[in-house]
Amino acid sequence: MCWVFRVVEQLQQGLGAASERHTVLSNNLANANTPGFKRSDVVISNTFDSEFRERLQRHGVARTHPKHLPSRRGAEVGWRVVQDYSTTMRNDGNNVDPDREMALVAENQLYYQSLIEAVSRKLRSIRSAITEGRG
Template identity: 45%
Template sequence: MFWKDPVLGELTRSLDTSALRQKVIANNIANLNTPGYKRSYVPFDEELHQARIRLSLTRTHPRHLAGTDPGGDPRVVTERGTTRRTDESNVDLDQEMLDLVTNQLRYNTLIQQVNGKFANWRYIITEGRS
């Protein structure tokens, strides 16, 4: 069943993480001129590593496949150590815009993958008929 597909589950988690990342980036941009504001981010590499761990299959029997652990929610990290400006804010508009574009491309790629999974299921359900 497609709702038990671990890859689709990870794609959904990744979409949720990307949506959270978009909100965090938008919040950073909105607070660009707020004195003392410290930028936040959602770490991508760590999320990717956790997804790979969750998707690895452990065989408990030669003919069985193990399920996956849904894991925790993505986390938002506040970057406190860097200050580039005299007002003690560490938000860099150029970096935020780069992160915004990168995240949007990642989100679009994930949507294409989800659409592909559903197209495969549609093909299977209709037995290849249009």
């Protein structure tokens, strides 16, 4: 698969993770008054460190010798839902802080929007390359 499409696939995986996080955070808010409810969050992990990914997207990687290992452009994005048992906000065992959850929702929305913009830019560049800049 072409590296351009791997980047788009990576961005799509990030969008999936952000969407899942929104669902989890919304569930936390919906259960803010449920006794004993423990908040959850989505942990997003990338296989490459961010500096390497940034350099890779900016410059690409060239295989200059047949014995060089092939590059893995487009990091795998994985996520998992984790429950927070470490804190308790109230005497009934609930640990949801609605103000904190709303701040996390806002942060997640910004993250999602930035990924949407990145996908849009990448698809525009693909369209421009296909039409040779005529459209």
